[in-house]
Amino acid sequence: MDNLVITAASQVNDGDLLTARLGGRFGRMDRLSQLALLAVERLGAAFDAQPRDRVGICLAVRAGSLSTDVEYWKGRDLAGGLSPTLFTYTLPSSAIGEIAIRHRLTGPNLCFVGNGPALLVEAEDLIRRGETDACVCVFCDSITATAAELIQEPASAQAWAVFLERNGEGVILSPENGRDIASLCVNFCARKSANETNHASLA
Amino acid sequence: MQVSPDELKAKIIESLNLQDITPDQIDNDAPLFGAGLELDSIDALELVVMLEKNYGIVIKDIEEGRPAFESVRVLADFITARRPPPS
Amino acid sequence: MREPNVAVAGYGAVTAVGRGVDALRSALQSNASGLSPCERFNHPRFQSNIVGATPPNGGGDDPAHCLATEALREARDRARDSLAPIPAERIGLILSTTKANIEALERLSDGRPCSGAARRHLQADLLAADLAAEHGARGPVQCTSVACVSGLIALQQGAKWIQRGAADAVFVVGTDHLSAFVVAGFTALKSIDPIGCRPFDRDRCGLSPGEAGAAIVLMRADLAPDAAIQIRGWGSSNDANHMTGPARDGSGLARAIRAALNTAGLRPEEVDYANAHGTGTSYNDAMESVALRTVFGDACPPFSALKGMLGHTLGAAGVVETIACVLAMENRLLPGTPRLNASADGAPSSLVKTPRAAGRLNHVLKVNTGFGGVNAAIILSHG
Numbered sequence: 001m002d003n004l005v006i007t008a009a010s011q012v013n014d015g016d017l018l019t020a021r022l023g024g025r026f027g028r029m030d031r032l033s034q035l036a037l038l039a040v041e042r043l044g045a046a047f048d049a050q051p052r053d054r055v056g057i058c059l060a061v062r063a064g065s066l067s068t069d070v071e072y073w074k075g076r077d078l079a080g081g082l083s084p085t086l087f088t089y090t091l092p093s094s095a096i097g098e099i100a101i102r103h104r105l106t107g108p109n110l111c112f113v114g115n116g117p118a119l120l121v122e123a124e125d126l127i128r129r130g131e132t133d134a135c136v137c138v139f140c141d142s143i144t145a146t147a148a149e150l151i152q153e154p155a156s157a158q159a160w161a162v163f164l165e166r167n168g169e170g171v172i173l174s175p176e177n178g179r180d181i182a183s184l185c186v187n188f189c190a191r192k193s194a195n196e197t198n199h200a201s202l203a
Numbered sequence: 204m205q206v207s208p209d210e211l212k213a214k215i216i217e218s219l220n221l222q223d224i225t226p227d228q229i230d231n232d233a234p235l236f237g238a239g240l241e242l243d244s245i246d247a248l249e250l251v252v253m254l255e256k257n258y259g260i261v262i263k264d265i266e267e268g269r270p271a272f273e274s275v276r277v278l279a280d281f282i283t284a285r286r287p288p289p290s
Numbered sequence: 291m292r293e294p295n296v297a298v299a300g301y302g303a304v305t306a307v308g309r310g311v312d313a314l315r316s317a318l319q320s321n322a323s324g325l326s327p328c329e330r331f332n333h334p335r336f337q338s339n340i341v342g343a344t345p346p347n348g349g350g351d352d353p354a355h356c357l358a359t360e361a362l363r364e365a366r367d368r369a370r371d372s373l374a375p376i377p378a379e380r381i382g383l384i385l386s387t388t389k390a391n392i393e394a395l396e397r398l399s400d401g402r403p404c405s406g407a408a409r410r411h412l413q414a415d416l417l418a419a420d421l422a423a424e425h426g427a428r429g430p431v432q433c434t435s436v437a438c439v440s441g442l443i444a445l446q447q448g449a450k451w452i453q454r455g456a457a458d459a460v461f462v463v464g465t466d467h468l469s470a471f472v473v474a475g476f477t478a479l480k481s482i483d484p485i486g487c488r489p490f491d492r493d494r495c496g497l498s499p500g501e502a503g504a505a506i507v508l509m510r511a512d513l514a515p516d517a518a519i520q521i522r523g524w525g526s527s528n529d530a531n532h533m534t535g536p537a538r539d540g541s542g543l544a545r546a547i548r549a550a551l552n553t554a555g556l557r558p559e560e561v562d563y564a565n566a567h568g569t570g571t572s573y574n575d576a577m578e579s580v581a582l583r584t585v586f587g588d589a590c591p592p593f594s595a596l597k598g599m600l601g602h603t604l605g606a607a608g609v610v611e612t613i614a615c616v617l618a619m620e621n622r623l624l625p626g627t628p629r630l631n632a633s634a635d636g637a638p639s640s641l642v643k644t645p646r647a648a649g650r651l652n653h654v655l656k657v658n659t660g661f662g663g664v665n666a667a668i669i670l671s672h673g
Contacts, residue, residue, distance in 0.1 A: 097662025
């Protein structure tokens with residue numbers, strides 16, 4: 001059985017958004033989509049080698065689109081009424097659309113509300129079943145202050161992304177490595193630094 | 204009172220959250236949709252909201268608004284002609 | 291297709307045509323429409339007051355939970371004999387919803403009363419966890435939320451869990467309730483038909499918001515020997531085109547359909563009926579017509595759309611429309627397209643307007659598409 005390998009990983013937070021320049025549409029997106037899109041951008045050109053219809057997008061969103069829902073609904077009594085743009089982002093899966101459009105990825109999609117290892121478990125299943133050959137997996141934790149108060153959770157603005165494919169250089173998806181995306185990102189970056197140090201010392 | 208293209212461009216940039224674009228980068232006679240700013244159908248709806256919010260102009264039917272969105276200059280003229288007088 | 295097979299062991303629904311699956315079956319047979327004016331939406335903020343509303347059940351601040359509960363109770367009851375011997379740890383639950391209990395956000399924003407439970411169910415994952423606990427599902431729990439394809443994705447996930455042994459039975463529950471939040475949103479997009487949606491009609495001009503609770507009990511086929519219908523294949527894809535407008539060439543949906551046929555091991559000509567997404571918007575229905583032609587060529591199977599009966603039920607759509615397909619197969623009936631008057635020029639000629647007896651209904655295709663360019667398809671087959 002092939003190993004499934006994480007060949008790219010990234011983590012971003014709202015501070016990173018300040019300097020992000022991802023084209024004309026970026027400013028119109030909600031923060032959730034911005035974080036997700038930036039995290040995928042920072043994976044680098046990891047999936048350029050794949051046929052675009054064989055790359056899936058799997059997304060997990062900790063508190064759904066609640067933060068965007070709050071922002072959208074605030075506009076109900078303003079002159080002019082509700083924002084049609086914001087309404088299109090009041091879905092946890094909107095970020096999938098933005099990722100797909102930017103990177104022209106036409107493979108299968110999954111989106112869960114909540115956190116936990118389901119994201120990578122299901123992405124692995126998609127690949128092993130042959131429904132796709134690789135997955136962009138993103139976990140977004142974006143809760144604004146207002147939403148945080150509503151659900152009694154701390155505010156947050158982070159996203160993690162990994163690229164999962166059959167074989168390749170990186171962190172193997174093994175029972176030991178677990179399925180927590182944040183830990184896997186840390187694991188990947190540590191491994192990458194160690195390799196770079198090794199190469200530097202060999203040079 | 205004539206709406207100035209510069210004021211209008213600032214409102215367009217603000218209501219559509221256009222990143223990294225300043226009013227002087229938008230040509231007054233360039234198309235707003237399709238080419239140029241590459242706005243799309245949702246942006247058109249957002250501009251309808253902007254028109255009511257900033258100028259008190261209500262567009263019931265998006266088809267009614269379509270010719271007005273041809274360019275900044277055409278839109279400015281449209282607003283000038285249609286805005287309710289100050290009460 | 292991998293073993294084990296996945297069967298539909300039970301179903302339950304509460305929709306615009308009434309409480310219970312029997313009401314849905316009657317509506318399919320009579321081609322009824324459950325769309326009607328709703329006083330709640332008599333306000334300029336809403337483009338139309340014509341919606342697909344479920345029968346009133348005492349109001350309340352937790353409609354998402356109410357709809358889900360009612361549907362799940364009926365589904366479990368119908369599957370009770372097969373469910374009885376299955377340990378709770380082997381029963382999973384997947385919730386499909388776009389907005390969960392968004393009612394709570396409206397109440398809290400207005401300073402109106404809102405219970406702790408209603409507020410808690412604003413979070414879809416907590417709603418899923420509670421439903422699982424309330425209905426004896428101590429196996430895996432998940433909440434899928436993929437716009438209007440959530441329901442089909444939830445069914446796919448349930449089938450996969452059973453096939454890889456993560457569960458022996460899965461409650462797949464779809465719920466979305468009518469809300470000012472959603473109706474005002476579609477109004478902002480100017481995408482509502484003022485007189486009620488008319489899928490695939492020449493004069494169609496928009497959707498009708500709806501609500502529903504719908505539940506399907508999926509089970510390992512060997513544990514449900516009386517269950518006749520199985521989920522045999524599935525697929526999903528993205529248009530990668532535009533956030534709300536489908537790719538005009540229908541290529542994304544065609545891809546999802548082909549993936550489903552692939553996993554089912556079927557050729558296009560083996561499909562006996564297709565149930566479309568058919569929202570009634572100009573773009574969606576045109577795109578679906580193109581997608582169907584792309585996959586089936588000139589031999590498009592009989593197809594129809596049910597949103598003229600139920601409205602667009604969002605997160606519940608995939609589940610309730612699949613139940614309708616199962617009922618069609620059980621009753622050898624080709625469902626019609628309620629509120630269709632004159633077919634659109636581009637629609638394949640096999641569009642079914644009024645219900646009729648089916649010659650053969652061995653394999654049925656169900657599709658949905660959604661915001662963000664998502665497409666999904668499943669294949670149902672007689673076991």
